[in-house]
Amino acid sequence: MTGESISSIATALVVGGGIGGMATAISLAERGVAVDLIDLDPEWRVYGAGITITGPTLRAYRRLGLLDAIKAAGAITSKTRLFRYDGTHMLDLDEPVIEEGLPATGGIMRPVLHQIMQARVRELAIPVRLGLTVDALDDREDGVAVRFSDGTSGRYDLVVGADSVFSKVRDLAFPHMGPAQPTGQGCWRISIAKPPGLDAGEFFLGHANPCGITACGPDRVYMWMLTAHEDRESYMDDEELFVTLKALLADFGGNAGWIRDNMTRADWINYRPLVAVLQPQDWFNGRIVLVGDAAHATTPHLASGAGMAVESGIVLAEELARADDVGTALRAYQDRRFDRCRDVIETSVAVGKLQLERGDPKIHAHMLEDALGRLNLPF
Numbered sequence: 001m002t003g004e005s006i007s008s009i010a011t012a013l014v015v016g017g018g019i020g021g022m023a024t025a026i027s028l029a030e031r032g033v034a035v036d037l038i039d040l041d042p043e044w045r046v047y048g049a050g051i052t053i054t055g056p057t058l059r060a061y062r063r064l065g066l067l068d069a070i071k072a073a074g075a076i077t078s079k080t081r082l083f084r085y086d087g088t089h090m091l092d093l094d095e096p097v098i099e100e101g102l103p104a105t106g107g108i109m110r111p112v113l114h115q116i117m118q119a120r121v122r123e124l125a126i127p128v129r130l131g132l133t134v135d136a137l138d139d140r141e142d143g144v145a146v147r148f149s150d151g152t153s154g155r156y157d158l159v160v161g162a163d164s165v166f167s168k169v170r171d172l173a174f175p176h177m178g179p180a181q182p183t184g185q186g187c188w189r190i191s192i193a194k195p196p197g198l199d200a201g202e203f204f205l206g207h208a209n210p211c212g213i214t215a216c217g218p219d220r221v222y223m224w225m226l227t228a229h230e231d232r233e234s235y236m237d238d239e240e241l242f243v244t245l246k247a248l249l250a251d252f253g254g255n256a257g258w259i260r261d262n263m264t265r266a267d268w269i270n271y272r273p274l275v276a277v278l279q280p281q282d283w284f285n286g287r288i289v290l291v292g293d294a295a296h297a298t299t300p301h302l303a304s305g306a307g308m309a310v311e312s313g314i315v316l317a318e319e320l321a322r323a324d325d326v327g328t329a330l331r332a333y334q335d336r337r338f339d340r341c342r343d344v345i346e347t348s349v350a351v352g353k354l355q356l357e358r359g360d361p362k363i364h365a366h367m368l369e370d371a372l373g374r375l376n377l378p379f
């Protein structure tokens with residue numbers, strides 16, 4: 001979707017070419033802004049996990065015109081099955097379709113999603129510079145003077161910090177903000193061949209370490225598991241990751257048990273301690289603004305961090321098109337995003353706390369259902 005053109009700015013620098021940065025760059029370029037995109041990674045890669053794309057996230061990708069490509073390269077489904085951890089079926093959550101023609105929910109491999117977004121960035125002829133960050137930002141009335149890490153400089157009407165949870169833009173321009181905080185849990189992920197017969201998303205609850213499976217294509221899935229974080233786990237090598245995850249799955253049945261019995265050392269396995277933070281307002285300072293995890297980093301309990309990042313990029317462009325001046329647009333952007341992102345972060349952290357306290361899985365399921373219902377409302 002292109003929408004009204006933007007007259008409040010002519011040029012923008014987007015720092016960070018991940019999910020939120022690319023969504024922002026695409027949304028601004030489609031509305032006529034001359035965008036430069038930079039990323040610290042010289043190869044502009046993303047690690048090999050799968051990602052769950054909920055209905056609201058698919059809706060945001062539809063606004064970017066990327067839904068068909070995601071449907072073709074990923075996997076979509078209409079339901080999530082809830083099991084006891086031993087594989088006993090509890091109930092099916094029917095995922096409502098929130099817009100006509102929109103799939104209910106789905107999954108895709110992260111590198112594939114990145115390729116789809118990168119292709120759109122290239123199609124829009126957005127200049128991309130890699131292996132680069134910003135070293136200094138000087139916000140002036142008529143624009144932001146930028147010094148890049150390779151010694152070059154530039155001037156932009158707007159600078160967008162989409163450089164994720166350890167944001168350099170945030171460190172440079174937002175002294176009232178702080179780092180994300182550990183939540184006490186860690187997330188295991190394995191990317192593996194699809195268990196035979198799996199035809200929906202699956203959750204395995206009622207265990208200290210809940211897990212779930214999402215299809216990411218015709219023959220691939222990823223499985224996640226949440227555990228209480230122990231410091232030593234931050235330093236595991238590949239062999240330890242394999243052996244520990246297999247042991248953590250010892251009590252599980254159904255397709256989680258199938259994954260335990262069929263996982264190999266060649267499968268991609270990752271462990272990551274979880275952090276979250278809702279940065280305090282304002283999310284803008286003069287002509288510098290934050291989107292995505294730089295402003296609203298959440299845990300994966302609602303599988304909505306990427307969706308929030310894409311929505312933020314779209315809303316930023318919409319508000320810049322609506323307002324006559326940058327200050328009004330950035331405040332309107334913040335007003336539209338703050339409570340929605342707060343809901344995602346607070347609910348995700350609360351679900352994690354409940355899991356750590358071995359709370360009732362039914363309360364867990366209701367919290368997820370209620371929050372996902374709120375997220376289905378228009379953004």
Ligand SMILES: Cc1cc2nc3c(=O)[nH]c(=O)nc-3n(C[C@H](O)[C@H](O)[C@H](O)COP(=O)(O)OP(=O)(O)OC[C@H]3O[C@@H](n4cnc5c(N)ncnc54)[C@H](O)[C@@H]3O)c2cc1C
Binds near residue numbers: 294300
């Ligand atoms: C374990 C786990 C599982 C998750 N699962 C899901 C899920 O299933 N569904 C979902 O919707 N969300 C999920 N998320 C959340 C989701 O991954 C993030 O919310 C989303 O990627 C945020 O997008 P972003 O653009 O802000 O950051 P990113 O996608 O991380 O992109 C940031 C980019 O900035 C670049 N960069 C970093 N520093 C600099 C710098 N100083 N200068 C220039 N560039 C820089 C990086 O190279 C990267 O390309 C999960 C998160 C975690 C931790």
